[in-house]
Amino acid sequence: MLLRPRRPLPGALLFAGLSLLLLAPLAQAQSEAYRRGYDQGYADGLAAARQTPWPAGAAPNWPGSYPAPAAPITLHEARYGTAERACDARAGIARALANQAIPVLTVNNGLCGDPAPNQRKFLVLSYSCPGQGPVRQSAWEGQPLDLSCR
Structure with missing residues (x-):
């Protein structure tokens, strides 16, 4: 027995389905841009971590300066x-x-x-x-x- 709907889909459901179809490419483009930005941020952070640190005390009270090595206790x-x-x-x-x-x-x-x-x-x-x-x-x-x- 084949079931057929007696009335057409409600307009709101049809509108929601069409909206999803139209917005899917936009969401895909946003996620690709997010991924590119994430990858670039990761690469920049890795490059910064591999750089030689500033000499200890080179710029005191500057937030980017590194503390002097700890003295032995x-x-x-x-x-x-x-x-x-x-x-x-x-x-x-x-x-x-x-x-x-x-x-x-x-x-x-x-x-x-x-x-x-x-x-x-x-x-x-x-x-x-x-x-x-x-x-x-x-x-x-x-x-x-x-x-x-x-």
Whole structure:
């Protein structure tokens, strides 16, 4: 049995179908232009990343200048955990800060494991920078800690 519609399609549906047919080439052209722009932006960003950076301190306070490399930090003590249970986090901190231009550390269980499960932990840290005396800092779990030598 062949089903045939008893009345023609409503005018609004016919208009919508025709509009889609007419606008499809425009949408295709816009997506091609978007893709070309995206590809060009990617190429420009890659080329900029491959350029040699400005020398450190070449233009102080200019947003495009690069910070001077971080001075080596000597860790004296790093205790992560609670007052009752803690671990030595010096090795984890050294790993976390390796090859970072700006020595910012996030205090978390990645430093030396979880010495006190289901409890709020903190880090107590003692370190020194070249030519400076020892610095003592502390932070709660989840907080960032800036260890810059300034």
